[in-house]
Amino acid sequence: MIIKQLSVFLEDKSGRLNELTKILADNDINITALSIADAVDYGIVRMIVGRPELAVRILKENGFSVNLTEVACLVVPNQPGGLYHALKILADNQINIDYLYAFAIETTALVVIRSASISEVINVLKNNQLELLLASRVYQL
Amino acid sequence: MIWNPSVECASREQMREIQSQCLTSMLERIYKSVPFYRNKLQEKGIEPGDIKSVDQLKDLPFTLKNDLRDNYPFGLFTVPQADIVRLHASSGTSGKPTVVGYTGNDIAMWSEIVARSLAMANVTQQDIIQVAYGYGLFTGGLGLHYGAEKLGALVIPISGGNTKKQLQLMVDLGSTVLACTPSYAALLGESIAREGIRREDLRLRVGVFGAEPWTEEMRAQLQQLLGIKAYDIYGLSEIIGPGVSMECEHQCGNHINEDHFIPEIIDPKTLEILPYGELGELVLTPVSKEAMPLLRFRTRDLTRLHAETCACGRTLVRMEKCLGRTDDMLIIRGVNVFPSQVESVLLELAETSPHYQLIVSRENNLDSLEIKVEIDEQFWSDEVKQLEALKNRIKSNIQSVLGISATIRLVEPRSIERSEGKAKRVIDNRK
Structure with a gap:
């Protein structure tokens, strides 16, 4: 991831x-x-x-x-509150984000996240049933 | 090993005697053959026979770099052209170059003092010396070359530049000594790391670096990069070239080969002689030179002299590592700044490399200093806040060392032009 x-x-x-x-x-x-x-x-x-x-x-x-x-790529629905929902989970877990960039089209939005504790980001998001893209898929998008 | 103990370990009294004899004979020669000096001495009412001791040196006139330009090319030569066997010239950054001539005996003397110098760095007949100073009009290459041959070492006369070939020969031939400018040594060290050459592939153990001022921090960095002990060799073409002075293994200043080059320290403003231990301009009288002896040449180099016997046993006077030439000194908003001070600051930080450039400009009658600093290839962060923090750290360290503020500009690695000879550290747009 x-x-x-x-x-x-x-x-x-x-x-x-x-x-x-x-x-x-x-x-x-x-x-x-x-x-x-x-x-x-x-x-x-x-x-x-x-x-x-x-x-x-x-x-x-x-x-x-x-x-x-090392970064992670998160998939959220392209709708109001889509990003908020994911970021709240990170905030609730005291995870600090260094930077992120995102783009949305049609029904989905992709968010690239950088944090010093990137493995923790991935674990927390996965445990909360959020979708993360696999590296192999991202490289080929 | 001490190459010539009878001179290098002579008592102060013996040294004074050698110097006095040479000075008397030199005055006779220049009075007879060089109108420039005859006039100057006559103005002061001095006849050659009046000077019997080195103590009287203080009464004699100075020679300035400009005097060499004014007498370009051969006006200061004391011997007929037929007796000159070689010329060297310094780069004429401002107008004409200066030309220096050597007789066969001058070349022999030069070889002797470079052999002494190499011996100070524990270089022996067993060593393989890669001479990566430029060969040609510049004195570095040929100076080291002849001295190393005199010592009996094996010389690789590769000259400066051609970095790939330098590294190949360094590995294949097993060079044990590298002689070049410190800035080229830094470039070679960087290239060694980049080419993936391992420490065990190299046999280097000694670096003989000179021709530009360099700091203790640079020494530490070069020693680490190249796995060597780095020694400072000092010289200037007007006097002879490299070998005027050299560090021994104790590295407590450069021993001046003062049987050939009589040193004095003067206050550059009042021209008064300063005692041992005080900072001032180094003045040298190359007293034994045949082709072009100079009287009290003002080097523009700022240093201190120390006369105590060194732990190595040599009694030769020691000069501290030069802070810089008064020519290199910048006056920015009234504050004296040497590029070497900036180097010290940068080398203390892991995230920067020893490659930097000072750009001085004047806007609205106010001087501004910008320092371009290359980020280190390995240790840079991709976060703006970290890079800005680095900039601020450099800025505040510069402020505390120089006493003036500077704009710091981070640039890409290898974007500042690399030098295979002397580095160009300063761009002064005020001129």
């Missing part, structure tokens, strides 16, 4: 994100999810891709600083 997310440190320079996505495209690596945390003079690109280990190797070879971070 643990999903390996790529985190890439990018300087605030025009064209840098373009280079990043070109390298992935040239190597036939698909991006399933992407979000950027932007600070004043740099950004951190967080993305979920097919074949994450290969992507890390190729990006490193091309001079990017890239780490793998």
Whole structure:
């Protein structure tokens, strides 16, 4: 249930994100999810891709600083209170979330969650009958 | 091993005698052959025969870097061109380069003092020395080369650059000593880690680093990266090149080969001589040089001298590791800043690498300092709050060490240009 997310440190320079996505495209690596945390003079690109280990190797070879971070991907219904229900469970269990990003379409919403205690996140959500996506499925979305 | 005990362990009285004799003879030579010095000495009413002791050095005129430029290329040579066997030149960052000549005896003397220096670092005939200083007009490569041969060690004259080849030969030939600039040593160390070369594949045990100022923190980092003991070698092309002074195994300052280079410390403002132990500008008189002896050359390097006999047995005066050249010193909002101080701060933090650049600008008549810092490839967090906390930590450490605030800019690993020779640490946009 643990999903390996790529985190890439990018300087605030025009064209840098373009280079990043070109390298992935040239190597036939698909991006399933992407979000950027932007600070004043740099950004951190967080993305979920097919074949994450290969992507890390190729990006490193091309001079990017890239780490793998463990995240979970939660499925909630696309309706009012869908996210609240899941987050309340985490809050009730005193689990702190570092960041998350989400997108909804049609009847479902997908939420990527990062926490320092990611295994605990997964256990708590599973025990409360919430649906988590398997890594193999996420990489291929 | 002490290469030349009769000089390196001479009593202070013996050393003064050697220096006095050389000084008298040098004054005769420059008075006779160099109009520049003849004029300067005449202005002060000094005839060569007047100077009998090294104690009178304080009455003699100084030589500045600009005097070398003004007399470019051969104006300060004391011998006919036929007696010169080699030239070196310093990079002319501001205008003309400076040219330095050597006779056959000068080259022999240089080889001797570099052999002494290597022996101070416990390098022996058994060692394999990879000389990764640049060969050419720069004195580093050939200086180390001739000294290492004089010592009888095996020299790999690979010169600077070509990092892949450096690593291959280091492993295949089993280099035991690496000689290069500390910034290139850092690059090599980084590359060793990245190429997955294991410690047991290397036989390196000693690093001989110089040609740019470096800190104790950098020493610790290089020793750890390369698995060596790192020694500082000091020199400057105007005087001869590397080997003017060198650390022994006790690393309590560099022993100056003062039978050839008479050291003084002066207050750069008043030009008064300062006593041992006080911080000031190092002045050197390369007293035995034939082709181009200089009188009281102002090095612009700030240091202190210590005269007590060293635990290694040498009596040669020791100079502290240079804080930096007065030329490298930046004055930002009226505060003196040396790039080496920034290096110390960065190397104390695990999340940053020793690769950095200072950018000084002036906006609305106010100086601003930006420090570009590469994040460490291994130890960066993907959370903005952690990176911002790191920035704040750097900022507050810089503030407490330098006394001024700086903008910290985190940049990608390997994005600051790497140097195979001397690193370019400062971009001053105020000029």
